[in-house]
Amino acid sequence: MAENLATPGATRYGIRTRLRRFGWRYPEWWVVAAAAAGWVGMALTSHSHTGHTGTESGHLGCALEVVVMVTAMMLPLAVANVRHVALSSFWRRRHRAIVAFLVGFLGLWMLVQAGIVLTRELLTPLVGWVTVLVAGTAAAVSWELSPIKRRRLRRGHRTVALAPRGWRADSDCARYGVTTALACVTTCWALMAASAALSHSLVAMALIFGVQLNGRYQRRPSPLLATLAVLTAGLLSLVMGLPLHHHADVALRGVG
């Protein structure tokens, strides 16, 4: 026990103790780990949705894409909120409170992202992937330049009072997750639409993610810089998409 109570620096801790202390200090650690896992998932699946429209594996792929994309790109934006929830809860409820928050936060985001991906899947056969890509990029650029986006950025930083016990504690955390997600959707929906349109390019999505992080954590996110990043992402995605979609078209014609 004495080891747990000692001051850091006074004792050389073993790796287990150090990990445990890290977990005490940063109860949000596993949310960050989940987001990192999401990026690994995105790296593995970023090419897979091209050419599967309408098939059973295509539906599964889209569902997986929604889950992985929201986990990877949205969780890092909510880390401060997750930390607030954990530190404002009883010690034994810290991780339960985080889970309740994530149910609200991810639940709403996944619904929204499912709508975005469904729209992409419906539009792509009708107007072509290039048009969808251009539309997604244009939507993101327009939203980045709009004053409404800037006006709403700070709402994602809001903290709220949480009931300490029982179902009210859980529902408060979940409700806080939903309100945080609402603020986040208002500012990020267009970037997530662009991500869905560019999702065959991991580099393009990483650029979009950079714009999101900048908006969340920078003092004065520059709309012009964001626009430039989104346009670069769109262009990259277009260049990288051409051979991919060409192969997918060839494969589909071969099946037909």
Added chain:
Amino acid sequence: VHERHDIWELSEADPWDPTIEWYARAVAALQEKGFSDPTGWRYLAAIHGTDDNELPRSLWPRGATWDECQHFSWFFLPWHRIYLHYFEQVVRRTVADLGGPDDWALPYWDYSDPNRPDVRKLPPAFREQRTPSGDPNSLLVERTGRVPSVNEGAKLWRRDVSLDAAMAEQFFTGPGGIAEFGGPATGWNHAGGTIGTLEGTPHGNVHVRVGGFMGGFDTAGLDPVFWLHHANIDRLWEVWLGQQGGRANPTQNGWLNAWFKIGSGASAVTLRVRDVLDTRQPPLEYFYSNVSLPEPVRDAVIATLDAAAPLSREEEPMPRDISPEMVGASEESVALAATPTEVEVEVGAPAGPAFFGDAGDQPRKVYLKVENIVGTELTAPNYLVHVDVPPGEDPTEYEDRLAGQVPMFGVRESSRPDDEHGGSGLTFSFDITGVVRRLRDTGEWDPERLRVTFTPDDAGEEKEGDVSVGRVSLFYA
């Protein structure tokens, strides 16, 4: 290197000492300038705050760095230091342009010296109708711009200007949302974190007690005394460091390398926090005429520190890398009224790493947190927070159970979701270890239940407000 003087020392010799009179002339000149001039009075005040709903960002002057005051954050002190530096340069140039000396320096209003109770009055030049030359006095703010009694020479209350809690702090910042001297570690922050101890009292108290313009982020800089008040807060940072005993500025790069730009155009100033830690060095080049702690305050700080010593395991240092553990919180938000308002907190057993000792072990430290205070209309400018006052008793009779004060400075702005504010409101935390020790010694400490009382600290007329406290919580460390 310029010397910033105590305005009351200057005033006692001559209420219109040249430093003060030139300040009045410069303020009058700056007030003549348009709001888009980065050296104009309205522009200077808007850097601290402006209501985006009243003046949309699209109408701001090009490149304006408005509405950027850093509060509830470890950037509170360095941001305001850079802001004052910019202001002082503007006034110094203006004084020189008007034919005055070219070495003018901003005086400070030290209202906390118990040996000189009159310093709690607004300095006389700020209350006069006219300057010695017979011109209207630009330092006087009338009507709704200031509480009338302050202009009539009423003293700030002794509690408003108390330095005991702030000077007793031993750390600039801490983990887990518990306030220390300089505020919590945050990113760019206009509101949302726990309020630092110095920022609460005396800083917030003086703002709301002078009232009017001084009572809100968006208007505070319009009152010429704002700048002298903040010069004193800046001085108190030096006083705190001068106490030593391990008191030191943060060493994290996230703090040291943060930069702030004040103003725009040729006069703009961009400085990192690390550039402004030694005030005698360029670019600041100033010092305060007095950075010592008055003897009675020093004694009070020692008494506060003794009372707040760890309740248990004193031989073991506090684990600074683990955030305090919440052990109880109120269930509902509560409206703050014109009469004392009570909140009950059910306290649970601690279960975190600080309590991996024997069952029933005592905490080292106890903190009370008052979270998410929101509202648009104030019933009172300040509330006293007491713990475990017997039901029906007058809390103000129980000075030894005073946990802290909740000045409402910035409550309107921080409750308003807009460009710069998330709408979280104000959050305070108080070290109540000393209060708990006294209650325990008299057998009145109930480890399972805490009663917290909010008492309006205002002699004025009753007003109907809408301010509420989101939650009251108890933390052990």
